Amino acid sequence: VDWELDERNTLSVRDNFMHFAQLNDLVNTAPSGPGDFLSSGGPYETDANSVAGSLTSAFSGTLTNELRAQWAFEDKPRMANPAGGFGVPLPQVVINNIGSEGRTIGTTVIFGSVPPLHANHLWTRTLELIDNVRWTRGAHTLKVGVNANRVHVRNDFFFNSLGTFTYASLTAFERNQPTSFMRALPYVDSTGRSRGNPVADFVAWDGAAYVQD
Numbered sequence: 001v002d003w004e005l006d007e008r009n010t011l012s013v014r015d016n017f018m019h020f021a022q023l024n025d026l027v028n029t030a031p032s033g034p035g036d037f038l039s040s041g042g043p044y045e046t047d048a049n050s051v052a053g054s055l056t057s058a059f060s061g062t063l064t065n066e067l068r069a070q071w072a073f074e075d076k077p078r079m080a081n082p083a084g085g086f087g088v089p090l091p092q093v094v095i096n097n098i099g100s101e102g103r104t105i106g107t108t109v110i111f112g113s114v115p116p117l118h119a120n121h122l123w124t125r126t127l128e129l130i131d132n133v134r135w136t137r138g139a140h141t142l143k144v145g146v147n148a149n150r151v152h153v154r155n156d157f158f159f160n161s162l163g164t165f166t167y168a169s170l171t172a173f174e175r176n177q178p179t180s181f182m183r184a185l186p187y188v189d190s191t192g193r194s195r196g197n198p199v200a201d202f203v204a205w206d207g208a209a210y211v212q213d
């Protein structure tokens with residue numbers, strides 16, 4: 001939207017929204033890769049919106065000012081698919097060397113939630129302010145400006161919080177004899193209480209001032 005307030009001032013406002021959705025992210029279907037089940041992946045969605053406004057003012061034929069402001073957010077939850085029949089995501093299970101008896105090449109089968117999707121939710125909020133003054137004199141145009149940004153980030157990411165079982169063969173899986181089990185554990189304080197997922201939640205500021213001819 002462009003609005004001419006008067007003969008010297010013009011206001012512009014823009015809004016951009018994006019929604020992205022992908023089913024079964026991280027499910028490997030390549031013939032040369034391991035065989036994944038749908039429980040290995042999950043929906044990948046992103047919502048992003050940006051609202052920007054600018055006020056352009058002409059004080060004279062040689063002096064102008066442009067004030068711009070923008071607010072934006074991005075929300076990116078990445079959840080794991082529930083395992084069939086259970087209704088909730090399960091630990092990852094990796095079974096190696098399936099069908100390798102008498103062969104030189106075996107097949108790996110993977111099911112359950114992949115470690116990056118055990119807990120994964122990122123969102124950001126950004127505020128930006130810019131002000132530019134332009135002064136024209138003869139063959140020169142002097143530009144003086146400032147730029148300030150505030151970014152709030154919250155990242156709930158807990159890699160492999162459900163755990164991963166690895167089996168050397170299908171026979172080992174049938175006998176429940178894993179070669180390894182790995183799992184990331186939450187932080188426990190001195191009182192023995194769990195502090196939950198290791199969430200990064202912070203605000204960052206940056207600014208700049210510049211002069212250009």
